[in-house]
Amino acid sequence: MNTETSISTEEAILVAARKVFESKGFDGARMQEISDRAGINRALLHYYFRSKDKMFERIFDEALERFMPLLSTWDQDPDESWELKLKRFISTFITFLKANSMLFLLREIIRKPELLTSRSKKYRKGLNKFVLYFERLKQERQIRSDVDSKHIYIIMHSLCSFPLMNAIVFSYSLRISTKEYDELMAGYPEIVSNLLIQMLKHQNN
Numbered sequence: 001m002n003t004e005t006s007i008s009t010e011e012a013i014l015v016a017a018r019k020v021f022e023s024k025g026f027d028g029a030r031m032q033e034i035s036d037r038a039g040i041n042r043a044l045l046h047y048y049f050r051s052k053d054k055m056f057e058r059i060f061d062e063a064l065e066r067f068m069p070l071l072s073t074w075d076q077d078p079d080e081s082w083e084l085k086l087k088r089f090i091s092t093f094i095t096f097l098k099a100n101s102m103l104f105l106l107r108e109i110i111r112k113p114e115l116l117t118s119r120s121k122k123y124r125k126g127l128n129k130f131v132l133y134f135e136r137l138k139q140e141r142q143i144r145s146d147v148d149s150k151h152i153y154i155i156m157h158s159l160c161s162f163p164l165m166n167a168i169v170f171s172y173s174l175r176i177s178t179k180e181y182d183e184l185m186a187g188y189p190e191i192v193s194n195l196l197i198q199m200l201k202h203q204n205n
Helices: 003-028 031-038 042-048 052-072 082-099 102-111 114-119 129-139 149-165 167-173 178-185 188-200
Strands: none
Touching: 003 031, 003 042, 003 052, 003 102, 031 042, 052 082, 052 102, 052 114, 052 129, 082 102, 082 129, 082 149, 082 188, 102 114, 102 149, 129 149, 149 167, 149 188, 167 178
16 A cells, blocks of 8 residues: 555545544444545554544644644734734634534533643743733733633633534524525624624723
8 A cells, every 4th residue: 555545545435434433422423434434444544543543633733733733823913903913813713613523522521621631732831812912912901901801711712612612402492594694694704793892991991
């Protein structure tokens, strides 16, 4: 098996595994279904990944590698206003959540918190960059000082992820189709950004 074939087979397995994990969850996923989706036999599947756990860990690690750098962008481009930084981050973050299997992974982290704590240690260097950045903004009186930066962090991430993780519940309760919900969410990043910006500005602005 040459290197090019090996890489394409491995990627086909990972693509199939992501789809099965997303639809069935880790516990409901079966190796046979993954091999069927990838168009290979079980023996070849086990050649690349000895177990479902190993396959999931690979998918989880790849998602972390793409996701963690996004959280470190707050100290970049010092000339950019905090409002623009916030808008750009929220738009990028929501797009990332929808496109990179992160919703499934977030659900699995809730199920098994040690996944995150054990596999993200190499990314935890120094203090949280978001908190540091917004603490500096408070000191410089660019934003109101009576809101804890950690609360801002929690509110922002909750507003971004919760509607995506609960799309079925919201579309059902709003009496709209999945397509209509997706269309509704198209303008959501701007709404979240504007809400947070208005919350953080000084009361007399």
